[in-house]
Amino acid sequence: SIFNKYFIIYTAYGVKEFSNALLWPFFIFLLLNDEVKLGAIVSGVSFVGAIFSLAVGKMADAHMKPNVLKRLGSIVDGISWPIRALFTTFYQLLSVSIVSYMAFLLVDIPLYKKFYDQIRDHTEYLVVREMALALGRILVILVVMLVGFYAGFWLMGLSNLAYLFF
Numbered sequence: 001s002i003f004n005k006y007f008i009i010y011t012a013y014g015v016k017e018f019s020n021a022l023l024w025p026f027f028i029f030l031l032l033n034d035e036v037k038l039g040a041i042v043s044g045v046s047f048v049g050a051i052f053s054l055a056v057g058k059m060a061d062a063h064m065k066p067n068v069l070k071r072l073g074s075i076v077d078g079i080s081w082p083i084r085a086l087f088t089t090f091y092q093l094l095s096v097s098i099v100s101y102m103a104f105l106l107v108d109i110p111l112y113k114k115f116y117d118q119i120r121d122h123t124e125y126l127v128v129r130e131m132a133l134a135l136g137r138i139l140v141i142l143v144v145m146l147v148g149f150y151a152g153f154w155l156m157g158l159s160n161l162a163y164l165f166f
Contacts (some may be wrong), residue, residue: 004106005117006125006128006129006132006145007100007128007132008132008162009111009132009162010034010128010129010132010133010136011133011135011136011139011159011162012021012136012159012162013111013132013133013136013159014132014133014134014135014136014139014158014161015137015139015155015156016060016077016104016136016138016159016160017133017136017137017154018136018137018140018141019140019152019155019156020101020104021076023140023144023152023153023156024084024097025038025042025049026148027084028041028093028097031044031088031093032090032093037090038096039147040090040094041090041093041094041097043127044097045094045097045098045101048098048101048102049098049101049102049105050107052101052102053105053109054078056069056109057109059078059111060110060113065073067110069106069107069109069110069112070105070106070107070110070163071163071164072106072163073102073103073105073106073107073108074103074106074107074160074163075103075160075164076100076102076103076106077100077103077106077107077160078157078158078159078160078161079157080096080099080100080103080157081100081153081154081157081160082157084095084096084100084153085150085153088100088116100154107160108164111163115129116127116147120149136159139145140152140155140156141156143155144156144158
């Protein structure tokens with residue numbers, strides 16, 4: 001059914017959202033052990049992301065098909081997660097964070113556009129989405145607690161594959 005398809009997609013999105021918001025910044029802090037450098041990375045990523053999101057929004061609305069953007073973003077972001085553990089310096093972490101966030105936006109903006117188009121006619125999608133997002137967050141926590149921190153990176157990379165089929 002269509003709900004099963006969207007439940008899987010939004011569960012993967014919950015994994016992605018939670019990993020970007022908590023797992024990655026925590027990893028950076030453990031590596032650098034410096035709040036100022038962590039703040040500089042977050043600020044740099046946010047600045048580039050704000051500008052890039054405007055460009056992606058225009059591309060999604062204008063001439064590029066949203067599926068092209070989503071697929072490109074999911075491949076780049078999916079590859080970036082398992083190899084993030086190889087980066088250890090400030091500039092390496094900043095670079096991979098910016099590239100990964102740009103890839104995240106390539107998926108995020110078309111996905112939100114589709115979501116808002118759907119809930120206009122079917123408000124039950126909102127409930128399905130919120131349940132799936134919560135499940136994705138719980139899944140990340142369980143994997144990190146039971147298997148280990150780096151397993152969360154692999155789960156994040158695999159969750160990006162869901163967007164290739166959406």
